[in-house]
Each structure stands twice: as C-alpha cells, then as structure tokens.
Amino acid sequence: MADVKEALVPDIGGNAVPVIEIMVKVGDRVEKDQSLVTLESDKATMEVPAPFAGTIKEVKVKVGDEVNEGSVIALVEADGAAEAKPAAEAPKAEAAAPAPAPAAAPAPAPAKAAASADGTKEVRVPDIGGSAVPVIEIMVKVGDTVAKDQSLLTLESDKATMEIPAPFAGVVKELKVKVGDEVSQDAVIALIEAEGEAAPAAPAAAPAAAPAPAVSEAPKRVEAAAPAPARASTDAGGPRTPPVSFDASVVMPEQVPYASPAVRAFARELGVDVSQVKGTGRGGRIQRDDVAGWxxxxLASGARPVEGGAIAVGGGLNLLPWPKVDFSKFGEIEEKPLSRIQKISGANLARNWAMIPHVTQHDEADITELEAxxxxxxxxxxxxxxTPLVFQIKAVVAALKKFPQFNASLDVTGExxxxxxxxxxxxxxxxxDGLVVPVIRDADKKGLLDLAAELGEISKKARDKKLTANDMSGGCFSISSLGGIGGTAFTPIVNAPEVAILGVSKAQMxxxxNGKEFAPRLMLPLSLSYDHRVIDGALAARFAVFLANQLGDIRRLLL
Incomplete structure (x- = not known):
C-alpha cells in the first residue's frame, strides 16, 4: 500500500545553499530521478531528483529558502511500500553525483602528486560521480594568472552545472581540454605554474592570492574568488559566508550563458539560442520566464538583425546575411520601393514560414453540380x-465544426x-498594393447570398484602401483563392496565429x-497548409476529404 515519504536534500558539501527553482507542484506525478528543485552553491547549480516514483503531496520549500543536507524538500506519496526503507537514503546515494564539484574544489589530490621540477602542476577533475560529462565553458586562457579557488572551466551533467576551481594560485601554462570535450574524474584539464610550494596549503592561500587583483586580464574573477578562505571558517562551525555576488556578463564574456540544465532544456524545446536571452535572475542567471519572454x-517583432549581420528569426534561427549585389554591373536596372502593405505582409510571411512547420495536403473536389x-x-x-468563394466559405465552416482543432491558435510557449x-x-x-486578408465574421450565421453581398463589399473596400484594422483582425481560418487566375496546386503560408489555411486553384474539366465509364467532371484543386505542431497528417487528410465532400454535394452545406 502506498505511503507518504520524505524527499531529502543529499550531501551538497556542508554549507546551506539557496533554492532557486521549484520544478514540481502539489498533485504532480513524478518518476524516480525526476528533478524536484534546483539548488545553487557558489560553484555549482544542481538539481535534486526524486528518490522514488509517486505523487507530490506537499512541497516543503520555496524559492529563496536555504537548505542543508537532510532538509525535507517534499512529501511524496510513493507508488509502493517496497521503497519505503531507503527513502531517506536514496537522495544521498543517487543525487549526490553533481554535488562534489564545490566540495572537491579546495585541493584535488592528483594536482599535488604531479608537480614537476619547475613548479608546474597538473589540475585534475575532482570526483564528479563516475560518468564523463562535457565541458561547456573554458573560463581562463594560457597566460592568465589565477587565484586559488578561481573557476577554470564549467562542466554540465544531466542534473547539474558545476565549475571546477583552481586548487592553488599560479599562471596557466597549458589547457588540456576544449569546449565539447568529455571528461571524467582525474582527467587533466590544465597545467598551472604554482606561485610557490606553499600555495596549495590553506594558510598560505590568502597571501598568495593577494597580488592577483593587480593583473589586468582577470580582475573580476580574482575578486570573485577572494571570499574562498572564509569558507574554511564555515566548515569549522563559524557563520556562513553569503554567496559570492558577481555579474555573469563580466565574469563569463562570450561564454556559455548562465542557466540551469532545466532552463537550457526548456530553451532547446522552443528552439531558442540562450546566448540571445538576457537573464533577470541573480548574477544575470537566465530563468524560464526570460526564455518565454524572449x-x-x-513572435511580436518577426525577423531581426543580430551581431555580424545575420538574421535571428523566432527561436534563435541564425541565417546568413542577405547577399549584396550590384546588379547595374550586369545591365540596365530600375529600382522600385515596396509598398507599405508589401513590407508589412512580407515581414509577417517570413516570420510565419520560418517559425511554423508547414505541411500541405492536396486534394480535389468534384464541383460539377455546385458550379451549375x-x-x-x-x-x-x-x-x-x-462567386465560388461563398460556397468554399460555407464548406470551410462545416469542416471547422467537424474538426475543431483547425479552429484554434497555439500560444507563444507552444504549450x-x-x-x-x-x-x-x-x-x-x-x-x-499587395495582398490583404479582410475577415468575414460569423460566417456560420450567414446564408450564401448574405456572404456574396458581404464578400463584394469587403473586396471593394480592400481595393479602395479603406480597410480598417478591425476589418482584418480576429480571423480563425483563411482562404487564398487563385481560381480566377490559374495553376494546379500551391503551398499557401499559414496566417499566424491561425493553424491552417486553404489554397484554391483553377477548376479543370x-x-x-464513375464505376462504369469515364465521365467529364469539373474538379477543383484544394491545397490545405497546416501547422504540424497542432495538426498531424491523418487529421489534415480527413479535413481535406470532408471539405471535398461538402463541395461535391451542395445539399450537405444545408446540414
């Protein structure tokens, strides 16, 4: 029988650390190892996973609370009693992997053993839980003077982002890794020429680090590392030193953005390049709301220029700069500015095409009887x-009633x-002057002749440039008809925030x-483009078939 158990904070290195993100709420169903909260120490961001599967009955912490090893995070109604005994121990055994980064920073043992005659020592990766993890950021370069406990690089596992600090002060002589490399415990990450044999010892660390602020290449990082000796008093039972305050844009210029693994995953789901997002959290940390806001x-601004002349469209899609060509070198030319309508519609179409995954379903409707x-x-x-368009409007309304998912809009988060x-x-x-899309309202409440009259009026307003913003807002579904011009099929672009659009080409005999012989029939080509995030292929095919049947038998339009 299921029972309520405590989910506890695992070993996080001894000091209290703040909760910066709550990733579940009461009533949520969680799986074993699913992240519950995110903690942030001076050197690492870590997610605390659920020690067992179950349902959240109560969340015991809130954002901003400081927690220690053994603190209760949540009460979870476990799926079974079999895991009841190890409930309190599981977080320590399974979630402690990301935590050693801060704890191991003061003195990685391999660095001492690998000292050479000239004082150059190896800096190795501390215990990070056994599995290889990627390097996502290099925070120093060859020639930099670093202080003891100054961060050298950042690693990111599935559950935590952690910085690896220098175990002693000195000058970086060689970097052994690059961004993208995967490293495990004891992997050599750098060679540092130590300032003296006493540098690794705690008592000598403070005087050795003192001259570092004078170095012009890394003043901010030395300043951030200065509070390190005070942490020793915390381990001895003294008062806890407040978290180091720093500006991420200064400490990590042109580096991987400051964000938790959960936020990075959220950004990846939306196709957002987090380097383009400005963080509003502590120290410039990028939060979930920052990504959603970006x-x-x-979506509101469409395509926009970014550094280097590239174009950022929607979720961080960087395109090559537009080619600049002097066409006059090849012959006579004439320049003609785009109309205001063309500029506006062009920007909207570019955004819609880039951000909506389009698929087009083609079909034909037998409109022989309808045309007669x-x-x-x-x-x-x-x-x-x-015109044939009034019948198409009635058929579309019937299809939207049959398939309500087409009469919908997706919000900016895609959720x-x-x-x-x-x-x-x-x-x-x-x-x-260009393409405009006026809207006929409440088309379901109007007959064919009413629609014909309104269509004539609104088309005249469009040609006379008398359409208002209200005339072109509030649409649920659009129809783009080229039947009076020609063509057999095309791919209309979905008019955001709608999720589908119908393209109509010229009918042909x-x-x-018919089961006995070939008979001449007037066939109307239909091209249904849709947002594949909302509508799958099977549903689109059913919509198109239903629409063709409606147009093929005008009696159905009366139903």
Missing part, C-alpha cells in the same frame, strides 16, 4: 455576384491551444471514373 518578443447551381443562382440574382467557438473566415484579396 519568444514572445520574437452557382450559375443558376447568379442568373436569379443579377444585382449580386455569386497551450486556444479553441474558438466562433467562425470568422479570412479571405486573401489581391490589390494593386477531367475524365473521372
């Missing part, structure tokens, strides 16, 4: 232009879908097998 801004009825309707209403209960249809209208 995406929201990118349309012509008859036009003859009876000579003062009204009844929530808004389903709409109204049916406003956008109609792409070609004008001399084709021989169609």
């Amino acid at each position: 995406v929201k801004h990118a 009825f349309r012509k008859k309707l036009g003859e009876e209403n000579k003062d009204l232009k009844v 929530k879908l808004t389903l709409k209960k109204y049916f406003h249809i956008g109609i792409a209208v070609d004008t001399p 084709k021989p169609v097998w």
Whole structure:
C-alpha cells in the first residue's frame, strides 16, 4: 500500500545553499530521478531528483529558502511500500553525483602528486560521480594568472552545472581540454605554474592570492574568488559566508550563458539560442520566464538583425546575411520601393514560414453540380455576384465544426491551444498594393447570398484602401483563392496565429471514373497548409476529404 515519504536534500558539501527553482507542484506525478528543485552553491547549480516514483503531496520549500543536507524538500506519496526503507537514503546515494564539484574544489589530490621540477602542476577533475560529462565553458586562457579557488572551466551533467576551481594560485601554462570535450574524474584539464610550494596549503592561500587583483586580464574573477578562505571558517562551525555576488556578463564574456540544465532544456524545446536571452535572475542567471519572454518578443517583432549581420528569426534561427549585389554591373536596372502593405505582409510571411512547420495536403473536389447551381443562382440574382468563394466559405465552416482543432491558435510557449467557438473566415484579396486578408465574421450565421453581398463589399473596400484594422483582425481560418487566375496546386503560408489555411486553384474539366465509364467532371484543386505542431497528417487528410465532400454535394452545406 502506498505511503507518504520524505524527499531529502543529499550531501551538497556542508554549507546551506539557496533554492532557486521549484520544478514540481502539489498533485504532480513524478518518476524516480525526476528533478524536484534546483539548488545553487557558489560553484555549482544542481538539481535534486526524486528518490522514488509517486505523487507530490506537499512541497516543503520555496524559492529563496536555504537548505542543508537532510532538509525535507517534499512529501511524496510513493507508488509502493517496497521503497519505503531507503527513502531517506536514496537522495544521498543517487543525487549526490553533481554535488562534489564545490566540495572537491579546495585541493584535488592528483594536482599535488604531479608537480614537476619547475613548479608546474597538473589540475585534475575532482570526483564528479563516475560518468564523463562535457565541458561547456573554458573560463581562463594560457597566460592568465589565477587565484586559488578561481573557476577554470564549467562542466554540465544531466542534473547539474558545476565549475571546477583552481586548487592553488599560479599562471596557466597549458589547457588540456576544449569546449565539447568529455571528461571524467582525474582527467587533466590544465597545467598551472604554482606561485610557490606553499600555495596549495590553506594558510598560505590568502597571501598568495593577494597580488592577483593587480593583473589586468582577470580582475573580476580574482575578486570573485577572494571570499574562498572564509569558507574554511564555515566548515569549522563559524557563520556562513553569503554567496559570492558577481555579474555573469563580466565574469563569463562570450561564454556559455548562465542557466540551469532545466532552463537550457526548456530553451532547446522552443528552439531558442540562450546566448540571445538576457537573464533577470541573480548574477544575470537566465530563468524560464526570460526564455518565454524572449519568444514572445520574437513572435511580436518577426525577423531581426543580430551581431555580424545575420538574421535571428523566432527561436534563435541564425541565417546568413542577405547577399549584396550590384546588379547595374550586369545591365540596365530600375529600382522600385515596396509598398507599405508589401513590407508589412512580407515581414509577417517570413516570420510565419520560418517559425511554423508547414505541411500541405492536396486534394480535389468534384464541383460539377455546385458550379451549375452557382450559375443558376447568379442568373436569379443579377444585382449580386455569386462567386465560388461563398460556397468554399460555407464548406470551410462545416469542416471547422467537424474538426475543431483547425479552429484554434497555439500560444507563444507552444504549450497551450486556444479553441474558438466562433467562425470568422479570412479571405486573401489581391490589390494593386499587395495582398490583404479582410475577415468575414460569423460566417456560420450567414446564408450564401448574405456572404456574396458581404464578400463584394469587403473586396471593394480592400481595393479602395479603406480597410480598417478591425476589418482584418480576429480571423480563425483563411482562404487564398487563385481560381480566377490559374495553376494546379500551391503551398499557401499559414496566417499566424491561425493553424491552417486553404489554397484554391483553377477548376479543370477531367475524365473521372464513375464505376462504369469515364465521365467529364469539373474538379477543383484544394491545397490545405497546416501547422504540424497542432495538426498531424491523418487529421489534415480527413479535413481535406470532408471539405471535398461538402463541395461535391451542395445539399450537405444545408446540414
């Protein structure tokens, strides 16, 4: 029978450390080793995993609380009683792997044993839990003077980001690793010419590190490392030294951004390059809200220039600079500025194409009977232009009711879908100044003749440049018809924040097998583009088939 057990903080090196992120809430179902909270010491960011699977009954900490080894993080209703006994021990056994980075920093044993005659010593990786982890940042270069406990490089495991400090003061003579290398315990990461044999000893560390601030190449890092001797008094039972305060943009210029593994994973899911995100947390730390805010801004602004002339589109997609060519060298030219509408629509189309994973489903509708009825309707209403588009609007409304996922919008985080209960249809209208998309509202409540009248009015407003912002907002689904021009198929671009658009090409008379013989039928090509994050291929095919059936039998439009 399931019982409630405590999830405890594992061995984190002796000092209390702050909670910087709560990754679960009451009622959440967690798996064994799923991260519960993120802690941050002076030298490492570490995630504390669940020691067993179960359901969160109570969270005992909040962001900003400081916790020690053995502190209760949460109460978890375990899936089974079999794990009850090791519940308190599991976090120490399984989650302690990332923690040794801060604890091991003061004096890695291999460094002492590898001293050479000229005082150059090897700096080795301390105990990091057994598995090889990648180097994500090199924080020094050859020739730098470093102080004892100054960070040399940053490693990132699945559960923690940790910095490896210098075990003694000196000058970096050689770096043995580069960004991307994977290292394990005892791997040599650098050769440092020690300032003296007494440098590794704790009593001599303070005077040895004192001259370092005068070195122009690394003043900020020496300053950050200065409080290191005070931590010894903490181990002896004295008051805890506050966390070192630093500006990440100064300490780590042009390096891997300051963010936890969880935030990095979140950014990867959204396709965001975290180097472009400004952190608002302590020391410039990038938080989850910073990533979401960056995406929201990118969606609002579309493509934007970044350093070096590249273009950042949406989630950090860096494109090559636009080619600059002097076309006059090849012949006579004429320059013509784009219209305001072309500039606006061009930016929107570029954003939509770059950020929405498009797929286009093609189909055909037999509109032989529909076309005959349309012509008859036009003859009876000579003062009204009844176009094929009014039938397409009615068919689309019926399809949206049948498949509500098409009448939706995805939010900027990509995690929530808004389903709409109204049916406003956008109609792409070609004008001399460019493409505009006015919206016909509540198309489900209007008959064919009402739609024909409104379509005529709104098209005239578009050509006369009298459309307002309200005329072009609130659309659920768009139709782009090239039937009056030609073509057999095309790929229309989804009009964000909608999730689908219908492209209509020119109808053609084709021989169609009716079961006994080939008969001439008027076939209308349909091109349905959709956002593959929201709609899968099977659903799109069903939507297109349903739409074709609606247009193939006009009686269905009355249902």
